[in-house]
Amino acid sequence: MITLNDVRKVYSSKVTIGPVDLKIPQGGITALVGPNGAGKSALLTMVGRLLGMDSGAIEVAGYDIASTKSRDLAKILSILRQENHFVTRLTVRQLVGFGRFPYSQGRLTTEDEEIISEAIDFLDLTELEGRYLDQLSGGQRQRAYVAMVLCQDTEFVLLDEPLNNLDMKHSVEMMKHLKTAAVSTGRTIIIVLHDINFAASYADYICAMKDGSVAEFGSPAEIMQPDTLTRIFDTPVSVIDGPSGPLACYF
Structure with missing residues (x-):
């Protein structure tokens, strides 16, 4: 659990x-959603100890991230930021190998x-494992980082x-891979998503943020409500029954 x-x-x-008081259950996928500037990435990077807190406490599996040694924390928690800039020319295999450091x-x-x-x-x-990162498309590099x-x-x-x-195909494949990783290995995956429909389709829990605070937390069925989504995203949203569950329509 992350607290x-x-x-x-x-x-x-x-x-x-903040102030943010939140308990993220162990196991499965929890999606952080919300409008631009809601604080999703900031919250994620504070949990990953890449951004310092001004106050409060965060625990991951009972470990206080403020006092746990980096080497020990790196065996419990891993994080991928939006900005990935490797200036050294690396192959895919060399990059993935950094995960074992x-x-x-x-x-x-x-x-x-x-x-x-x-x-x-x-x-x-x-x-692609023998190719250099600068020989890959943006989507291929993103998969290598994951x-x-x-x-x-x-x-x-x-x-x-x-x-x-x-693209659509590889986004679906990525979410299927992450879902498989969560189910087959029991991992807890926290993911920032912009597309509420991907969150509804693949997440076990959705944490909706707005104006730096947690606006709602619950199952996809609880969050995928027209009034809730309209309030969170400040735009009219309707919800329809799709072939695999509820879909938000906002066009």
């Missing part, structure tokens, strides 16, 4: 995240190599907009 108690981040007198410290074992191969195969990157995070083999995985640069 946030009175978490705050103050950017200015007009821009504040908390365990190998750069000296890969046979077990590490097996885990790297599993992550590459899982994201359908086998034919493979790197999964290769870290942590119980908690934080992903900030992993569908960036992915």
